[in-house]
Structures are given as C-alpha cells and as structure tokens.
Amino acid sequence: MATHAGYPGVYVEELPSSVRTVASVTTSVTAFVGHTRRGPLNTPVRITSFADFERRFGGLTSQSPVSYAVHQFFGNGGTVAVIVRVAKSGTGKAACVTLDSTEGHSECPVLEVHAKEPGVWGSGLRLAVDYDTRHPEETFNLHVLDARGTARETFSGLSMDPGHGRYVETVVGSGSGLIRVKVVGEGRPDPSGTVSKKFAGELPDLNVELTVKIGEVEREFTLYDPDCDGEAPCDVTELALLLEHKLRALPDAPGRHAYAGAQVTAFGRRLQVVAGSTDPEDVVRFVGECANDLGLEASVNPPVFPLTGGEDGDPPGPRDIIGGEARKTGLQALRDVEDVNLLSLPELASYESVEDMVTVISAAQRLCQERRIFLLVDSPSAWGSVDAARAGIAAFEPVRGNHAGLYFPHLQLTDPLTGRLRSFPPSGALAGVIARTDSARGVWKAPAGTEARLAGVRSLTVKLTDRENGLLNPLGINCLRTFPMVGPLVWGARTLEGSDAADSEWKYVPVRRLALHVEESLRRGLQWVVFEPNNEQLWQQIRLNASAYLHTLFEKGAFKGGTPRQAYFVKCDKDTTTDEDIDNGIVNVVVGIAPVKPAEFVIVKIQQMAGQFEI
Known part of the structure; x- marks a missing residue:
C-alpha cells in the first residue's frame, strides 16, 4: 500500500523483496526397493526410523536383504528412507475371515475381512465383535487384536447400512492400517463369545x-x-x-x-x-x-x-524389481515420489546371473537420470577376490553411467537375528554414511575418507592392500578399506563412469551429486517463472534469484574459486532467450558452476638437506 503523505516529515514504507528464495532440496533421502515381510505392495512409504520400518514392514527377516540394508542405513546416520515393497508376480496372499450373522434366524455370511497387505503376518490377526454401543440393536463394535490378544485397532458404532454415517466399509477403509472389509450380506456379524x-x-x-x-x-x-x-x-x-x-x-x-x-x-x-x-x-x-x-x-x-490363509510373496525377480511404468510397480513406483536422492537395490548382489543384475541396473539408471537420483550399486557377492572384481567389471560396461557408483567388497556384520557374523551388500550402510556426510559437511564433500567410517561393521569380506586398491580405483570401483585405529571405511568416490579410461567430467560422486542438487533446487525454485511476462524484468529477477542461491552454496565451500565470478555464473538475457524463444513461450537460463573435486592423491615430497628435514 502506498504511503499517503499528509504532513511534512519522514515516512517509512516496507517494500517486499523482488528476490524470491530458492530453497535447497534434500540430498540423502534413500529409496530401498525389494522384498519385505509385510507392507503395501508397490507403494512408496516414507519412514524416519528403523522402528517405523518394523511397524510398517515387519522388521528384520533373513529372506529380506532390504530389511538389513535399512537397518544399516539408520545405524550409519540415515534419517529418511522411502520403502517400496516388491514381491514376485502372482505370489502372496492376504489372510482373511468371513463373519456370519444369525440375526435373520438362519446363518449367512455378511462381512468379509482381509488383511490389508499380503503375507503370513495377517494370519496373526484376530477379530472381536460386540454390540456394546449407544444403539445395541443396530450397530456393533469391531476390534482388531494381535495373536496375544492385545488390541491394535478399534472401530465403534459401525453400521451395515450404506446410508449410515458409520458405514463399516467407509470407516474401516479410511481408518485401518491392518484390515479391509467388504459387506457381502444383510445383518450384523454375530458377536464374539x-x-x-x-x-x-x-x-x-x-x-x-x-x-x-x-x-x-x-x-x-x-x-x-x-x-x-x-x-x-x-x-x-x-x-x-x-x-x-x-x-x-x-x-x-x-x-x-x-x-x-x-x-x-x-x-x-x-x-x-x-x-x-x-x-x-x-x-x-x-x-x-x-x-x-x-x-x-x-x-x-x-x-x-x-484371520487365516496369509501367504508371503516369493522374493522378486529382475522383472518384478524393474516393474511397469504404466502400473507404477517396482522401481517405477518412485516416479510419483518427490525428494528421493539415493537408490539402493541390495537384492541384486545375490543374483547368480550378472546379466540379470546389469539389466536391472540399466533400468534403474534410466529412472535415476529422469528423477535426478544417484544409484548405489553393490558389487556381486561372487566377487570374492580382487582378481574376480577386475575380471567381473567388464560385465558392467553397458551401464557405465554417471548416475551410479559401484562399491566393493561386502561387509561383515553380526546378524541381529542369529548373533553370527554374516556378509551383507554395502549399499544400505553407504547411504547412511552419505547422509551423515551431507549433514556434517555438505553434498559437495566426497562421502569417503577417514570421516566415512562404517558403523557396526566388524570386517570386510576382502581385505585390500594399497596396491590392490590401486588396481581397482582406476577401473571405477570404489573400495571399502580397513585401517588401523579407524576401522572399516569408504575409500573411493568415483561414479561408474569414473574410470581413468573414460576421462569423464562426471568422474567423481560429489561432483555428480552436487550438480543434481543444484539442478533440482533451481528447477523447483524457479517454478514461479511460469506464465510471467517474458521480458528483461523477468530475466533480471531470475538472475537475482539463481545467483542468491548459488552464492549461498559458494559461501559454504561448495565451489572452487576465490570469488563468486570464479565459482559460478547465471546468464539469462536476450542472448540466451531469442525473439523466437519468446514467441514460443520459452525462457532459457544458463547456469555454470565450478565444483570442488576431491583430492584422491596427496603427494608429499621430502628432501634431506644438511641435517635439516623439510616438507
């Protein structure tokens, strides 16, 4: 509102800033896709702790590499995960029971009750019915119990009448996380006891x-x-x-x-x-x-x-993991999820066929490129030596992309279910290390080095020497090492495209992930531009907004260079957006950044001179 000057003096007026904020998006939300004990099929579920995973997906089970990967993710510093449960097509069955009614003096089925998700877990549910309501001649209460008789859910004052405000299908369907119901007859279900x-x-x-x-x-x-x-x-x-x-x-x-x-x-x-x-x-x-x-x-x-008859689905095969884009199954279920930055597929490491593994990785990389996600690839469990890794990496030539990084070897941890030492693919723990590094240092810091310790890891399946590490690193294989006084840690930060032979500009994991972070932040932060007048005033606002965001990253150390001019640039003017672009409703913004690359090799020269020691 304009200030009305009614008397001589000084007037103060607050004006809104023309610079809109470009907020940084998340960097380490990790998606896990694979087999779990329970949970909704092909439906992404966001969790913030392993307790959430236990409650929604049934916790650890020896048949689920995903369950261990999630456990290691949170144990290494992860904070947010997205779980997609996948089962082999055509397998799995939800437990059920049909409740009868004798209110019409002849017994007939009236209410089918199914566990909300397939699995044996549903056979542990019990139902109790009573008529202790405000209208005991018309309504009923439905209690969902576990095998020990502990109440899990209670729905009171239910009616079998579709026109009633407490219609059983509507109330249970919208409020239950355990069951779904279907009315199949007239009359209320008989009470328990x-x-x-x-x-x-x-x-x-x-x-x-x-x-x-x-x-x-x-x-x-x-x-x-x-x-x-x-x-x-x-x-x-x-x-x-x-x-x-x-x-x-x-x-x-x-x-x-x-x-x-x-x-x-x-x-x-x-x-x-x-x-x-x-x-x-x-x-x-x-x-x-x-x-x-x-x-x-x-x-x-x-x-x-x-409830009886629940059956667990068989572990998914490659086709099930890849899923279908039309039905949004498997990996494709992540297409509708915002804020997923990392992807872990721990079941792939146990595939006997490397071709199947590469097929899934290829599909996963296509998704990652479209959704700006970084894929953490576990080395095959069959790689039991350095020679096996050097020979086996050739199979990954078709998927040498810069949206993925491969890590070797596997981890040795104590299995919480048995108390015995067991090997696990590393991607779950790695995702936790990346989340911890992002929180402490930023997405531009390589998730490797002495700070990238693997918590809870007893040892590695293959103990690498400096020489062996030197053979694998140029091939684009990120090594996990064990050092005295530090323990197991991540000692590599290259993408699958980061072999020396490829000579890619996307050689390093932090460079690729920083670029993804900047791209997504700017994409979201500039949404307000759509339908604005495409003129110099708009271009100036875009330059201000993008530059303000990039300068914040520069001050945090994300870019190299001593000045902003050396670290980044934003160009949006008549050179980038021509008259033809304006006629087509297009505005072009060119952003350049100078990312900091990790120091892989530190060379120290020592010279002895006249009894003095210099470095």
Missing part, C-alpha cells in the same frame, strides 16, 4: 447351579448365593459383574487363562460372555436346564475370529 437372550423387566431367580465348559475344561458353580454374595443383582449390569466374578474364581487348566480372564459385558438387557484367551477353541458353553431357563446360549461363538 456367548450371548444370552434378552432378560425381561425383572431378573429371574439367580440362586441356581450352573455348569460351564470352556474348551475341554468343565466347571460347576452357584450363580448367586445369598449367604456369600450379599444383595442380589437388580439389573443386567450387576448380573454381568456377578457372573464375571464367579467365572474368574473358577480354576483354570494348567497354564491357561480362559476362566481367569473371562469378560462379561451387559448391553441392551443381554449378556456377552467371552473367554479370557485368543484361542478359537475356547468357546464358552453353559449347559444344563438352569442355563436354558436363563437363556445364556442364544448365540455361541469363539472368543475371537482368526
């Missing part, structure tokens, strides 16, 4: 002998003894408390908790009796004439309804 008939206005005589059987254990007891139980219950709620007290006082079978944990709930002048276990065989049955008179067995069901 044993449900009585409706009690009339006044309770009947309760001074009766009852016989109850849970599983194979049968017991007898007096429901109400005036001499021991005080005043008689006057309503159904008090009757529920009395019956629960009596059942819990009965002796259990050795090691069982069926009687001791029994629960009795009152709802709508009826009782629901559930055994205190998650064993479907522990059905509560009241037998005898007295039980019939009280109507204690109107409906009899197990304490929980178990």
Whole structure:
C-alpha cells in the first residue's frame, strides 16, 4: 500500500523483496526397493526410523536383504528412507475371515475381512465383535487384536447400512492400517463369545447351579448365593459383574487363562460372555436346564475370529524389481515420489546371473537420470577376490553411467537375528554414511575418507592392500578399506563412469551429486517463472534469484574459486532467450558452476638437506 503523505516529515514504507528464495532440496533421502515381510505392495512409504520400518514392514527377516540394508542405513546416520515393497508376480496372499450373522434366524455370511497387505503376518490377526454401543440393536463394535490378544485397532458404532454415517466399509477403509472389509450380506456379524437372550423387566431367580465348559475344561458353580454374595443383582449390569466374578474364581487348566480372564459385558438387557484367551477353541458353553431357563446360549461363538490363509510373496525377480511404468510397480513406483536422492537395490548382489543384475541396473539408471537420483550399486557377492572384481567389471560396461557408483567388497556384520557374523551388500550402510556426510559437511564433500567410517561393521569380506586398491580405483570401483585405529571405511568416490579410461567430467560422486542438487533446487525454485511476462524484468529477477542461491552454496565451500565470478555464473538475457524463444513461450537460463573435486592423491615430497628435514 502506498504511503499517503499528509504532513511534512519522514515516512517509512516496507517494500517486499523482488528476490524470491530458492530453497535447497534434500540430498540423502534413500529409496530401498525389494522384498519385505509385510507392507503395501508397490507403494512408496516414507519412514524416519528403523522402528517405523518394523511397524510398517515387519522388521528384520533373513529372506529380506532390504530389511538389513535399512537397518544399516539408520545405524550409519540415515534419517529418511522411502520403502517400496516388491514381491514376485502372482505370489502372496492376504489372510482373511468371513463373519456370519444369525440375526435373520438362519446363518449367512455378511462381512468379509482381509488383511490389508499380503503375507503370513495377517494370519496373526484376530477379530472381536460386540454390540456394546449407544444403539445395541443396530450397530456393533469391531476390534482388531494381535495373536496375544492385545488390541491394535478399534472401530465403534459401525453400521451395515450404506446410508449410515458409520458405514463399516467407509470407516474401516479410511481408518485401518491392518484390515479391509467388504459387506457381502444383510445383518450384523454375530458377536464374539456367548450371548444370552434378552432378560425381561425383572431378573429371574439367580440362586441356581450352573455348569460351564470352556474348551475341554468343565466347571460347576452357584450363580448367586445369598449367604456369600450379599444383595442380589437388580439389573443386567450387576448380573454381568456377578457372573464375571464367579467365572474368574473358577480354576483354570494348567497354564491357561480362559476362566481367569473371562469378560462379561451387559448391553441392551443381554449378556456377552467371552473367554479370557485368543484361542478359537475356547468357546464358552453353559449347559444344563438352569442355563436354558436363563437363556445364556442364544448365540455361541469363539472368543475371537482368526484371520487365516496369509501367504508371503516369493522374493522378486529382475522383472518384478524393474516393474511397469504404466502400473507404477517396482522401481517405477518412485516416479510419483518427490525428494528421493539415493537408490539402493541390495537384492541384486545375490543374483547368480550378472546379466540379470546389469539389466536391472540399466533400468534403474534410466529412472535415476529422469528423477535426478544417484544409484548405489553393490558389487556381486561372487566377487570374492580382487582378481574376480577386475575380471567381473567388464560385465558392467553397458551401464557405465554417471548416475551410479559401484562399491566393493561386502561387509561383515553380526546378524541381529542369529548373533553370527554374516556378509551383507554395502549399499544400505553407504547411504547412511552419505547422509551423515551431507549433514556434517555438505553434498559437495566426497562421502569417503577417514570421516566415512562404517558403523557396526566388524570386517570386510576382502581385505585390500594399497596396491590392490590401486588396481581397482582406476577401473571405477570404489573400495571399502580397513585401517588401523579407524576401522572399516569408504575409500573411493568415483561414479561408474569414473574410470581413468573414460576421462569423464562426471568422474567423481560429489561432483555428480552436487550438480543434481543444484539442478533440482533451481528447477523447483524457479517454478514461479511460469506464465510471467517474458521480458528483461523477468530475466533480471531470475538472475537475482539463481545467483542468491548459488552464492549461498559458494559461501559454504561448495565451489572452487576465490570469488563468486570464479565459482559460478547465471546468464539469462536476450542472448540466451531469442525473439523466437519468446514467441514460443520459452525462457532459457544458463547456469555454470565450478565444483570442488576431491583430492584422491596427496603427494608429499621430502628432501634431506644438511641435517635439516623439510616438507
């Protein structure tokens, strides 16, 4: 708003800056693609800790190299990961159960419940149903339990009516991370346990002998003894408390908790009796004439309804990892994910066929080039010596790109599941080291050297000497070394295109990753340019915005050169954008940077002169 000058004096007016901020994007968010115990298939899930991975994907399993890679990623300093679960096509099955209803006096299926994701894990889920709601004649509660009976999810006041505000398919579908449901009939699913008939206005005589059987254990007891139980219950709620007290006082079978944990709930002048276990065989049955008179067995069901039939998918093959672009499966699921900077495919190292490995790497590199991602390639597990690595690198000639780096050898760590030493592909730990280096020094610092220590690593599968390292480094193989007093660390920072023979400008990992970082930051930071008038004023604003961003990186040490002019330039004017470009709605921005290259070789000359020592 313009200042209105109404009196002689000095006026102050705040003006918005014409320089828009170009924010730096992330540098070390790592995507892991492969087999996990559970989790949504072909769906990227962002996690920030290994606890998240355990909760969403089932934690460590010997069949999943990805699970160990994620564990090592967070153990080495990683902070954010994106997981894509992939299984072999046509394998895997979600556990399920069908709930029946007898409300229409004839039993019929009404609700199908499936585990939300395929896998054996779903067979550990249990369902419990009750009618203890505000409208016990119309709605129901659905509880999802684990195998130990611990409640995982609860959905209350559900209805089978599609027009109801708490329609079961809508509520569970939007709120559950464990199950999905489908209505297949009319009527509510029967409640768990044993449900009585409706009690009339006044309770009947309760001074009766009852016989109850849970599983194979049968017991007898007096429901109400005036001499021991005080005043008689006057309503159904008090009757529920009395019956629960009596059942819990009965002796259990050795090691069982069926009687001791029994629960009795009152709802709508009826009782629901559930055994205190998650064993479907522990059905509560009241037998005898007295039980019939009280109507204690109107409906009899197990304490929980178990989901069954879950099957884990087989580990994915090369085609499954590559996936399909149309359906966004496998690697292609990452196309819709923003802020992925690194990619790890730890399952490839165990492939018997190097051709299969190269095929997947080729597809992964195409994705990385399109999405500005850097691929961490694990050396084949068959490379058990320096000679094997030198001979085997020839197979990677078709994929010698600058969006990937290959690392050798594998790591020896203690397997948390067995306590034994085991070898693992290094890409997960490397991604963590890169994240740690980026945070401490910046993306322009090579993720190698004495600061790039591999945490938790006991040893390496191949111990390299300086001479052997000198044979592999010129081939574009990044070596992992062990040094005294330091331990295992990363001792190479070349891209797959970084062999001496290739003589590529993208020889070094930090140079390639810095360029990717600058490209993506500028791409996002200049989105505001679209649909602006394509004239000198716009070009000036672009130069200001891009230069301000690059100068920030220069001050942090990302570029070489003593002055900004030596470190970077931004050109956007009539030379870069011609009249024809303007007619076509195009504005061209040319940005140049002078990245700092890592010092691979430090040469120290020593000369002895007249008893003096100089360096």
